[in-house]
Amino acid sequence: MKMSKQFPLNALRVFEAAARLGSFTKAGDELGMTQTAVSYQIKLLEDNVGEPLFLRRPRQIQLTRTGEMLEPKVGEAFDLLRDAMASVRNDAEATLLIHSTPTFASQWLARHLGSFQLKHPSVAVRMTTSETIIDFNREAVDLAIRSGTGEWPGLTSHPLMSVDFTPMLSPQLAESIGGIHTPRDLLKLRIIDPGDPWWAHWFAAAGVHDADLASRPASRLGAQSFEARAAIAGQGVAILTPEFYPDDIALGRLYQPFDLRGNDGHQYWVVYQTARRHSPKIKGFRDWLLGEFSPSEGTTINADRGHLATHLSRPREAT
Template structure:
């Protein structure tokens, strides 16, 4: 036989042969007894052999049925084992996608606390500044920066407002400052001077960038790299204050001048709708939200 019989009929045969009772098979499969009888008859017609002897209300496997039953049972056992192993592996591995900067600056120093609370979970970090395909990349949950409504087909929960500020090393500020107005920073060495965050910060501070502002400077592709150069005294970087709290408390970074600019780009937990009640996703989502809230209360950022 080049093609398999209908799998629905094979499934019914496996249950009926194992239980040796059409009624019990129907109850196990959520079918009527008539539907079980129909599927068995269809399979027998397809194979051209009798699989069961029917004597009144009793059934028994024929010689052909007895030969086929263990083969089908082993196949179903293998499938059950395979799906159980897959489900077990999937339930015990949490794959988190986030940007390189967020992973380096915030998540990596804290993920151990989550792991200690959930020692049964293996945590994998998928670090990329590009957007992720949840199904293709095997990702359970992502942390991304964006504006409200950026991901219409996904469940999104805001976890962090984004206060941005120009930051530099204390030595740089001592040498070039103090600065009393935002316009004074126009001509200071700035990391990635065309970054939209600079434009937004200057605009909110009442000193929008104009065509006569120099565009020279070092352009980088990550906040983590910009902050490291600022720590090294190479200039001023526009950074997310929350992500650099460790460096601020250590005295490695200071704000070039006081400001309270909230950027409309916030940080969000993002995942497919069907993942919302998966235990490992819910555990990480709740831990992340609680950790952010407690840190915000502690540091009043």
């Protein structure tokens, strides 16, 4: 015997409406079904209970004693369910869980998030960061920002910006060796995190092939922002993404000696589960984010479920 059908749930919902409204027809209207269906469901419930719940009088129905016993509890139960669903739905819109790389979080989101809050005052944002790429199935995250190729099955991704990199240092440090005139000049200075493949990539692009980076003392700081702090403090030259430091550049704390930027083909993406693409808060954040990156145009392309994201939309500045 099926435990499941311990009691006919739908029939109870119909009963609740019928008892409340005192009419099968009205109940049908409220529930968006015909009077016939209501009649059927009530009978179903009566069969299940083994006892009539309504007396069918000519132009009205009336609860039996049994029906009167049932009605308040059932009503209360459905109130609870309605309430539970409503609160969850509201809450579902109320807090947005964002995951980001630490760098993007501290260098970009931290400074821009305020404008999103202004636009969506009812949404509370909670942010988590990690270098690893999270699995939406295992972590409670609505939306993530990550770098990569943009191809993640089951997820939709929109490109935000390309991850360019170029050496940066404090103007004071540059002046200490009489200015940086050629890429090779950089080698006179301490290289922050010389093991970073970005350095090799950039020097190659700059035509410097004999830079002996491997022999230099390693000093991986982990997140790019730490390296930036170190560079600002004059501790050396770092290879950074300029977009992340507009303020430091404007204030003269960081200096980009060459226009040449490296790019390893990765970009930043905002990603979310394709199945949830219609969630208002997700849509809201995505649209805001894309708007921030291309004020004029709002190009957006979806990945089809389960395969191959698409991209396009030029990064704000190409090399």
